[in-house]
Amino acid sequence: MKKKRLLKAASMITIVSITLSSFNYSKASAETKPIQEASIVNLKSQPVYSYADAIRETVFVESKLDSDENGAPDRIAVDIIRPKETEDGMKVPVIMDASPYYESLGRGNESEVKDRDKDGLNEKFPLYYDNYFVPRGYAVALPEMVGTNQSDGCPTTGGYEEIESIKVVIDWMNGRAKAWNKNNQEVKADWTTGNVGMIGKSYDGTLANGVAATGVEGLKTIVPIGAISSWYNYYRYEGLTYYNNGPGGLASRVASSSRKEACQPVFNRLNTEADDGSGDYNEFWDERNYVKDVKNVKASVFAVHGLNDYNVKMNHLADWWTALAKEDVPRKLWLTQTGHVDPFDFRRAEWVDTLHRWFDYWLLNKENGIMDEPAVDIERGADNWETQSSWPDKEAHDVKIRFAPGVNEQTNGKLTTGPVTGNFKQTFTDNPQQTEKEMVTNETMVKGDRLAFLTEPLTEDVRFSGVPLISLRAKVDKEDSNLSVYIVDYGTDTRINHESRGEGIQTLATESCWGESTETDDACYKETVKTTHTAPYEVVTRGWFDAQNWKTIELDDPLKAGKSYKFEWNALPEDYVFKAGHRIGVIIAGSDRRRSIPSSTKATFEVELGQSYISLPIVSGKKAAGF
Numbered sequence: 224m225k226k227k228r229l230l231k232a233a234s235m236i237t238i239v240s241i242t243l244s245s246f247n248y249s250k251a252s253a254e255t256k257p258i259q260e261a262s263i264v265n266l267k268s269q270p271v272y273s274y275a276d277a278i279r280e281t282v283f284v285e286s287k288l289d290s291d292e293n294g295a296p297d298r299i300a301v302d303i304i305r306p307k308e309t310e311d312g313m314k315v316p317v318i319m320d321a322s323p324y325y326e327s328l329g330r331g332n333e334s335e336v337k338d339r340d341k342d343g344l345n346e347k348f349p350l351y352y353d354n355y356f357v358p359r360g361y362a363v364a365l366p367e368m369v370g371t372n373q374s375d376g377c378p379t380t381g382g383y384e385e386i387e388s389i390k391v392v393i394d395w396m397n398g399r400a401k402a403w404n405k406n407n408q409e410v411k412a413d414w415t416t417g418n419v420g421m422i423g424k425s426y427d428g429t430l431a432n433g434v435a436a437t438g439v440e441g442l443k444t445i446v447p448i449g450a451i452s453s454w455y456n457y458y459r460y461e462g463l464t465y466y467n468n469g470p471g472g473l474a475s476r477v478a479s480s481s482r483k484e485a486c487q488p489v490f491n492r493l494n495t496e497a498d499d500g501s502g503d504y505n506e507f508w509d510e511r512n513y514v515k516d517v518k519n520v521k522a523s524v525f526a527v528h529g530l531n532d533y534n535v536k537m538n539h540l541a542d543w544w545t546a547l548a549k550e551d552v553p554r555k556l557w558l559t560q561t562g563h564v565d566p567f568d569f570r571r572a573e574w575v576d577t578l579h580r581w582f583d584y585w586l587l588n589k590e591n592g593i594m595d596e597p598a599v600d601i602e603r604g605a606d607n608w609e610t611q612s613s614w615p616d617k618e619a620h621d622v623k624i625r626f627a628p629g630v631n632e633q634t635n636g637k638l639t640t641g642p643v644t645g646n647f648k649q650t651f652t653d654n655p656q657q658t659e660k661e662m663v664t665n666e667t668m669v670k671g672d673r674l675a676f677l678t679e680p681l682t683e684d685v686r687f688s689g690v691p692l693i694s695l696r697a698k699v700d701k702e703d704s705n706l707s708v709y710i711v712d713y714g715t716d717t718r719i720n721h722e723s724r725g726e727g728i729q730t731l732a733t734e735s736c737w738g739e740s741t742e743t744d745d746a747c748y749k750e751t752v753k754t755t756h757t758a759p760y761e762v763v764t765r766g767w768f769d770a771q772n773w774k775t776i777e778l779d780d781p782l783k784a785g786k787s788y789k790f791e792w793n794a795l796p797e798d799y800v801f802k803a804g805h806r807i808g809v810i811i812a813g814s815d816r817r818r819s820i821p822s823s824t825k826a827t828f829e830v831e832l833g834q835s836y837i838s839l840p841i842v843s844g845k846k847a848a849g850f
Contacts, residue, residue: 447543451539453513620841
């Protein structure tokens, strides 16, 4: 039976070779209001407005939500800082970082919150956006997501309410909604052009993705950093559940301390509707899938993601990026070898400069050449960056690499691009107590709880760019089991230590300053450096699968003992170079208890080697495989 995947189109990567200026988009045709004329030097806006004298205000935008069901519309709190000249008729665009984290968890590497001394006043604008961009003729707005800090209502972990709570702020900035100050006096956003750029890491960037997918007028660009594109992929992988009670637990964690008790029924509902027991995709998750609504996106996108981010995994970026490409959305991409890290902390000077030019172009309409530059920056090694016109690489072609038997039963299998003749089979049994390290080390040793397939040492570098696909033809003796695949680089090398506490960076005691400061809000942040380690192997990418979801992620289908199945799933997207002299390894095993809830069946798989393979998108195709 042909397998159906609800998100198949999103997870299959389409290669598009571009420079940023090649998109079908006319800025001249976009409707914009008159803007201020900031001083422009070297094609960049200059700091000519006083940060110390800037206007700071808090407004409460009224939404049509009643997420806590108290009979009153939820009002969304927004802290705004803007040049004082806006009181005299100057209009400025807005840089917006909407977040659920402003009360307690904080933003950035130093976990900044708005009200540090808990006196009820938000003295601090977290991060450097205000310090740097307000003097350059921008307003900075920090909305508090529904149910968090001073905003009314309850969080719903990616649901409609959260996206609408931020969309309505943009509506207010464009005259389509109402807002009040703390004295309950109506306030209008007559100081802005209505041009808004959203930015943020993790949850903040996720809100940017979700709001962009509504197509709201006035949102000109988004800069999502390590952002979620589908909440199913945050808590699930191909039918497997990472851990229980995720959505309700996160909603409770970010909710305002004064609202947790009132919102408990909402948190309980989230956990029930998420259906941890099956791990299947349902209406709850479909509401939280922004990729399906990408046709609505009108804003340009500058995305940043860690190739080794195992918080918000790379499939979020790949699905979103591919869907944007199909809609010809103007876009730019940075891919780093770190984990869940902000570019301010892994490439600071270049990041601030690039972001500055990006916002100048999209919000101030300044022609500065940024759209003529290569679309993609990829970090190949620690602070070693290269540019290319597309991601995945336009020269990457899927190469079917088959699993072949070893020389005898005492040796592990081989990887080959040639045919595998003969009816060869190998078996392994799911061991839910096995660690990942036990799965991937001692790679030449035959073990009963994993299969290992290796190349000979490579004669030249081999690069793959995109999404690997694993296809197993196998029989299983239980109704259900977990499956895992690991693509491993066996070869001693010095690499970014992305599994360290800092996920590839170390925070130093020294600081650097980015913008202007006041006594209550300084522009100085601790510097960072990349951390590296030398190791005999690197797990390049991973992928997991619930065997009961062999037909679709929407429905479990219990397995029948003795029946031959074709199990197919994707590993996480990557862009990686295996160096000459190293070996490529593919490890197949059962449960990965570190990454998901393990299976309890301890099923045994009988894998038919000649009919099983991994498809790798290798740059220059089969001729470059080298084995």
